Amino acid sequence: MSLCGDALAQAAQNLIGSPFRLHGRNRETGLDCIGVVGAALADCGLQVRWPEGYRLRNSGIARWLQFAGINGLQSCTGNIRRGDVLLTRPGPAQHHLLIALGADGFVHAHAGLRRVVCQQLVTLDPLLAQWRIDPDQEQTWQL
Numbered sequence: 001m002s003l004c005g006d007a008l009a010q011a012a013q014n015l016i017g018s019p020f021r022l023h024g025r026n027r028e029t030g031l032d033c034i035g036v037v038g039a040a041l042a043d044c045g046l047q048v049r050w051p052e053g054y055r056l057r058n059s060g061i062a063r064w065l066q067f068a069g070i071n072g073l074q075s076c077t078g079n080i081r082r083g084d085v086l087l088t089r090p091g092p093a094q095h096h097l098l099i100a101l102g103a104d105g106f107v108h109a110h111a112g113l114r115r116v117v118c119q120q121l122v123t124l125d126p127l128l129a130q131w132r133i134d135p136d137q138e139q140t141w142q143l
Helices: 001-015 035-043 062-070 133-138
Strands: 073-075 085-091 094-100 106-110 115-119 127-133
Touching: 001 035, 001 094, 001 106, 001 127, 035 094, 035 106, 062 073, 062 085, 062 127
Parallel strands: none
Antiparallel strands: 073 127, 085 094, 085 127, 094 106, 106 115
């Protein structure tokens, strides 16, 4: 288990209960799925660079890939680990980020429930991308 991944997962767990808001970047006023990942990264000591101009529905994933790359997340494959950031497509032209707490638990912003939640059963099919903290970033993380 990666120490950095564990810190990111714990930071995500600390966001559970925050309200949902599209384009939300603040745990008090609301977070969307990018907001959850960004807030967890920030709580671990990273300066987050936010994407611009996305909608609830998007045909491509280029902005998601860019967001991951500019914030020190490295593409990976294989078994899901605690702290992995996952990109799924829960519906047509809908893309969604989650932070894994392990192989079967995930923190994410749930638009329907209007808050950040932890769920055990989340559809990951299709899993479009999987990222982990860049090990070279480790010295910037606060535990």
